[in-house]
Amino acid sequence: VSFDYNKSEEWYKGSLSFKRDGKPIPVTCVKVDGVDGIDAASRAELIFHRTCEVGADVVLRPHKDLFIKQKYFPKLPDHIEIRKGVSCVCYDRSEPLKDWANKVQSKEIVPYMMISLNYLSGLLMTVFKTFGAHPLGNLDLIRGVRSIQAKGFFHGGLHKQSSFVFFHDKLKVINVEGSLADLSLSEQDEKKKKDLMQLRMMLDVVFKKILGSKYSWKECSSFLKFFDNAECLDYPEFVEKLISHPLLLSSEERMGMFARYHRKWEIVGKHKAVEKALRSSDFDHFKSWNRTPVLSNMNKFMKGVYYHNSGNYSGEVTELLRYLRNLYNHYYQLKALTVNIVDVDSGVQRLFPGFLELLYTHLEKL
Known part of the structure; x- marks a missing residue:
């Protein structure tokens, strides 16, 4: 192993060769400390094996657990830990989430997501749903955490930015450590739910850091609040409701929800309950x-659908629901315009941000 000059005491960039004359692999070695009576070397070995076992797309597989000690930086202060030796887990060369967030905060980089947040508000949902590529794939992360748990493990540190790295522009989880094997079913569910709640904490911290503590993003805020409100549910129901939240769905699925809620409004036994919900102050x-x-x-296609009905809509919230149902059902009939469902979804989010999330909160349970 050889290392670049690096004063970080959390991770070290370098190269790893498995043979004396082998091709060096660029790596990031993440430092592991001893904790709860487990020494650093044993813990690094445990993390290496458990992270390898998971094999989920969202988890970055490590190359090796190592004890490293560097003697060849004459300008490196004597107290720097790498001179004394540290235990670590080596991954493909990647960028820690914390460093990425610091670069965004200092405007050293302006990722696609930030451009969209600042200038293309109608694309917020598209950006967030592709969070794996640009740059924080929320649904991928949730599915990834579930795949970790399906292998019999839990992470236990997803609230820490140090548990995430960017690899090929995708956010990856590292350092899987906890085992569900010796826990009761109720204890397992508690650990699983805690993983997801810690993921929610990390998302909030990162967005506050790169967007400011008072960032305004109604759809995202609704999603994070939904985490909190659903925490009291049993784990299976908690997960089911979480992954079906509108923020995590495709444009087709999101727009289809307007049609589904309108059908619910038309059902005789649910009509009054839906109308009562839509008259609440939340929809003011x-x-x-x-x-x-x-x-x-x-947009032209939105106006086309609106005026196709001679603009015969009142200002009632139920009429907004009807209009959005019609938009979903008929936008493709405007043959003079080239428009797809992503354009439709973006247009709706630009003009009526947070409306679908409110419908989901109030009507999904009816």
Whole structure:
């Protein structure tokens, strides 16, 4: 193993060769400390084997656990730990999430997500749903955590930015450590749920860091709040509701929800309950939704569907639901315009941010 000059005491960049004349592999070696009576070397070995066993797409497989000691940096202070020797787990060369967030915060880099947040508000949902590629794939992360648990493990440190790295522009989990094997079923569910709640904490911290503590992103805030509200549920129901949240669905699935909720409104036994929910103060922002400034900001395909019905919509929230149902059902009939479902979803989120999330909160349980 050889190392680049690096004063970080959390990770070290270097090269790893398995043969004396073998081709060096660029690596990032993540330092492991001893904890709870387990020495650092034993813990590094445990993390290496358990992380290898998971094999999930969202988990970055390590190459080796090592004890490393560097003597060849004459300018390196004597107290730097790598002179004394540290235990670590070596992964393919990657960038720690914490470093990436610091670069974004200092404007050293402006990732695709930030450009969208600042200038293309209608694409927020598209960006967040591709969070694996640009750059934080939320649903991929949740599925990845579940795949870790399906192998009989839990992570236990997903609230820490040090548990995540960027590898080929995708966010990956590292350092899987906990085992579910010797726990009761209730204890297993508790550990599993805690993993997901810790993931929620990490997301909130990262967004506050790169967007500011008072960032305004209604869809994301609704999703994080949903985490908190669903925490009281049993683990299977908690996960089911979490992965079906609108923020994590495709554009086709999201727009289809408007049609589904409108059908629910049409059911005789549920009609009054739906209307009562839509009259609640939570929907005040969407009352008088079709005032002139909103209509003037509609895309052509949205106006085409709106005026196809001679603009015969009142300002009631139920009418907004009907309009969005019609938009989903008929946008493709506007043959003069080249538009796809992602354009439709982005247009709806631009004009009516947070509406679908409110519908989900109030109507999904009816």
